[in-house]
Amino acid sequence: MGEKSDNPYRHLPAKAFWRTGVAEAGLFGLSQLWSSAWTLPADAQFATFGSCFAQHISRALISRKMNWLNAEPAPGRTPPELAQKYNYGVFSARTGNIYTAAQLLLWARLASGAAGTDSIEYWTDEKGLVHDMLRPKIEPQGFVSRKEAEASVASTARAFARCITEADVLVFTLGLTEGWINTATGQSYSICPGTGVGTFDEGVHAFHNYTYPEILRDLEAALAIMWQMNPDLHVLLTVSPVPLVATASGDHVLVATQYSKSVLRAVAGDMARSHAQVDYFPSYEIIAAPSSRATFFEPNMRAIAHDGVDLVMRHFFAGLDLSAPSRRAGAAPDAGRAAAEAQMQAEELVCEEMLLETFNER
Amino acid sequence: MSDKPALLILGDSHAIALRQGADMLGLAAEELQFSGAGWHDQRFALGENGLEVRGIPRAAGQLRALREKLGVVDVFASGIPVLTTVGFHLGRLVPPFGWNGHQVQEEDAPGITEGLTASRAFTQDYVQHYRRRHFRLLRRLARLTPLIVVVPPRVHDRPNYDSFQRIITEDLRGLGLTVYDPADDLAGEDGFLPEDLMAEDGIHATAECGAMMIEAMRGRGLLPA
Incomplete structure (x- = not known):
């Protein structure tokens, strides 16, 4: 009887057990947290969207000189401080933060043409400047007209469509379950009207804490639209580990945060399990699980320290499988830019010759 | 000081038509010209002696010769009216803006349905970034001497040129500078400079057009008759 009876756990790897996978490994010894479900081309293009944590993924991809698709870059020769002021280069299109699945669905509908720019709510401030309530802070002052x-929403929708059709992987970071909606139009807001942009109207603006079924439904609908546009698109879901800044749920913000993240995490996991083209990357766990002992939260216990982001991205790149052959080898340089440069040079030559000829005349 | 010219002309290749126009009208004019690229690249500075040219030997020599000829150190503080095309140089400013497919949505234009758009506020900031020093130079000159900024003639409808021209013109007027836009007097019904007033290169105005601009400025009381 000295021999232990066989059972499924006896054949599991070390990572399947807390002691060997976490406790003994230690925070910086964690391994095999994630491995990509897909074998991607070496030059795979990534598009990134979602809540503010998604910005870290954009930056990490850029710093690694990977193919981060910037479908709505700033105009050529825009100085970096100006690009930053106008929120260029933060996400793959100038969507601003997409906090909820409902907002992602709206962007997918805009990108596919199922919704028009007139379906978005616009608000005019006391200076007469116009703000779109889908991206209320995308312009520092607002637009000069409706x-x-x-036109700007349409531009971003076209860029978002390019991300869907050209990216190999669309990374989407789920951020919030809580949001505000317009009960008359159904518009989902990225921030509560009246908190900086918009005018709060309690007769129209209602708090909504999206439930698991609602988020799953919206995410399924958004991805269905995207796959109609690009059947080969892979979607990598993550959940932001950044706690809520405030809750309107009536619960304590700590409890509301845990609820929100738990629901998002569950939806993301189920989406990954039910679709071969959806995967889940555990950035949330790396930062927020007990293994980190909250090490990576700044003193306000909300902002994520740079070291935490680094660790997340190390696991991300370690798990990526980019072993398929490149598909874009020898891609031609931007023809439009080349033509514009050539035209500029030609005109400059004309101007220089005119000036020299003037000297020649005198 | 030797014979005092009636006009000083300062600018890029668009200033040539003004100079030639002045010649046609028998106005004694002197000039300092260098390429739009040089102006765009800010090859100028304001020093103790007024405007200085940096890194363009030919233009620096031209300025030295002008100082000697007029017998003054700060040529553009001598009270002689100055016509200038400084501040636009659209051929260097506008094409890069459109490299990624951006267009500015103008209120009176059809809605943009392709490519990307940039807001007017962004474009104004973009212009300010690249033209702040030019505007400072012009303000300084305008404090010292009568100065008229002449808008380059509208000769084509390439994307964004009108928007940039309009923004720069508004900025200059907002700074209190006198701006003359030849489109107000010389443009055809389509808003463009008529072909017979355009040089063969399709970008610049002819000498005749330069003369007409000067006459128009005189007619408007911007220049002495």
């Missing part, structure tokens, strides 16, 4: 605001 026409310009709509």
Whole structure:
């Protein structure tokens, strides 16, 4: 009887047990947290969207000189401080933070043409400047007119569509379950109207804490639209570990945060399990699980320290499988830019020759 | 000081038509010209002696010769009216803006349906970034001498040129500078400079057009008759 009976756990790897996988490994010894579900081309293009934590993924991809798709870059020769002021280069299109699955669905509908720019709510401030309530802080001052605001939303929708059709992987970071909606139009806001942009109207603006079924439904609908546009698109879901800054749920913000993250985590996990083209990357766990002992939270216990982001991204890159052949080898340089440069040079030559000829005449 | 010219002309290749126009009208004019690229690249500075040219030997020599000829150190503080095309140089400013497909949505234009848009506020900031020093130079000169900024003629409808021209013109007027836009007097019904007033290169105005601009400025009381 000295021999132990066989059972499924006896054949599991070390990572399956807390003692060997976490306690003995230690925070910086964690391994095999994630391995990509897909074999991607070496030059795979990544598009990044979602809550503010998604910005870290954009930056990490850029710093590694990987193919981060910037479908809505700033105009050429924009100085970095100006690009930052106008929120260029933060996400793959100038969507601003997409906190909820409902907002992602709206962007997918805009990108596919199922929704028009007139379906977005616009707010005019006391200076007459216009703000679109889907990206209320995308412009530091606002747009000069409704026409310009709509043109900008359309521009971003086209860029978002490019991300869907051209990216190999769309990384989406789920951020919030809580949000505000317009009960008359159904518009989902990224921030509560009246908190900086918009005017709060309690008769129209209602708090909504999206439930698991609602988030799952919206995410499924958003991805269905995207896959219609690009059946090969892979979607990598993450959950932001950044706690709520405030809750309108009536619960303590700590409890509301745990609820929100738990629901998002569950939806992301189930989406990954039910679709071969969806995967989940555990950035939330790396930062927020007991193994980190809250090491990576700044003193306000909300902001994520740079070291934490680094660790997240190390696991991300360690788990990526980019062993498939490149698909874009020898891609031609931007023809439009080359033509514009050539035209500029030609005109400059004309101007220089004119000046020299003037000297020749005198 | 030797014979005092009636006009000083300062600017890029668009200033040539003004100079040639002045010649046609028999106005004694002197000039300091260098390329739009040089102006765009800010090859100028304001020093103790007024405007200085940096890194363009030919233009620096031109300025030295002008100082000697007029017998003054600060040529553009001598009270002689100055016509200038400084501040625009759209051929260097506008094309890079469009490299990634951006267009500015103008209120009176059809809605943009392709590519990317940039807001007017962004474009104004972009212009300020690249033209702040030019505007400072012009303000300084305008305090010292009668100065008219002449808008380059509208000769094509390439994307963003009108928007940039409008923004720069508004900025200059907002700074209290006198700006003359030849489109107000010389443009055809389509808003463009008529072909017979355009040089063969399709970008610049002819000498005749330069003369017409000067006459128009005189007619508007911007220049002495």
